Amino acid sequence: MLQHLDEGITIKEVENHFHYSEFYFSRIFKTLTGESVYAFIKHLKMDQSAIDIKLKKHKAITDIGLDYGYSASNYSSAFRQHHRLSPTEFRKSIEATSIANPFHPGIVDYFETFDDYDARMKIVLLQDVQVIYERVFGNYDDPTISSMNRCICDLCITTDNTCKLDNITMIKGGKFATCRFEGEIKDIFL
Known part of the structure; x- marks a missing residue:
């Protein structure tokens, strides 16, 4: 779905992609995502x-609203309903150089420059890797826009084939954008 958002994807196309009946797919999807x-x-x-x-x-x-299938008249109200800010207010508010850390109340984290983040980004070819995988469904907002209780959170930890947990999956190898992080887990937010 993420790969085809700008193509006006329909529910029927998603259902057909997975070869499920409309009723079955819709019921399973709602059970998993809420x-x-x-x-x-x-x-x-x-x-x-x-x-x-x-x-x-x-x-x-x-124009951004039009890109996602909204008319000029309804994009602003839909955006406000979803993000609690108008698109214009949101655009003005994003010049922030810091953000309250959602994991540690009272702590403010400061963003690095784009160049600092970009310098750590690398495109690498990775082999298949087996991981312990957990996904927590909530709403789907960017944590820099919304509170953490409105986000999808994914966690993967590499493992080998001796691990017998139920939530094991294989991530198929290929080209991946990577960003090296060194530090403590509590500091990984930014």
Whole structure:
């Protein structure tokens, strides 16, 4: 779904992709995520549009809304309903150089510059890797926009084939964007 958001993806196309009946797919999807497929796609579009507002400051907000299937008249109200800010207020608020750490109340973390983050980013070819995998479903917002109780959180820890837990999966190898982090787990937020 993430790979096809800008193509006007439909629920029927998602169901057909997985070769399930509409009723079965919708029921299983809602059981796993707590939301309908339609609501999930709507959240993803709102979150991605917020990222575009952050990154594409030269682009008109109405054009960003149009990119995600919203008319000029309903994008602002849909955005406000989802993010509790208008798109214009959101764009003005993102010049922040710091953010309250959601894991440690009272602690403010400061962002590095883009160049600092970019210097640590590398595209690498990785082999298949077996991981212990856990996903916590909530709502789907960017933690720099919304509180942590509105995010999808994924956690993967590498393991070998002797691990007998139920939540084991294989991540297929290929090219991945990586960012090296050194420090304590409590500091990984930024």
